[in-house]
Amino acid sequence: MTKIDQPNQAPAAWTPADNKGNPGQGKFTARLHQSVQAVWAGCHEHPFLTELRSGSLSLDRFAFYMKQDYVFLKDYVKMFALGSLKAWDLETMGKFADLLQQTLNVEMELHRQYAEKFGITRDELESTEPAPVTLAYTKYMLDAGAQGTLGDVVASLLPCMWSYSEIGSEAVRLHPECLKHELYREWFMMYNSDEFRSLADWCVQLMDQLAEGLPERELARLEERFVTTSRFEYMFWDMAYRKAAWDI
């Protein structure tokens, strides 16, 4: 397995372009990973995730997360539609179309079944009002995708896949006790699965392909997308921990 096939670790080191116009070395995703080190570390160490790993997270906090995540997923799948729309080759168009159908018809059904184990009904999921952070995150992502190129779609989506894959695999590797909780273990198994890892892998590789040969101005915009949605990932954990809905 090459480094790039392991989305849970940063790909080979990145050096920026110099001021004589020479391009930087290494993978663009290494630069992205470096730029969010502190944000992702903040996610790993957020009480929502430390308590989820130890099994001490309260069920009402997790239920809040599940409901907001359902709202999130509805817009997340629309990003796949945008990916298919903005791609130029049939293979990438097909991959995004498959992801759309898989997520909409398989993963969201699994989410509904999993939510039932926490006493959340399907009606409750469907009628969940987006909390401010969920709304800001999903609308930012959809706007970035709608206004931009396929690179913007992928840069905005990448933290969703890559950070969750890293969270799932690091949890199981470093805190195997996370698999002991009768309800939360399923969550860790999903994000530590080979399927999820290969999805994150694919997205990392696509990002590097799309970044190849782009001028620094465009790379900087893609980096900004990636950093922004990474920050939203952090805020999503924090929102769920605080159960931060509208307070007015």
Ligand SMILES: Cc1ncc(CN)c(N)n1
């Ligand atoms: C907020 C959020 N971000 C990412 C994922 C992983 N698809 C998720 N389920 N929810």
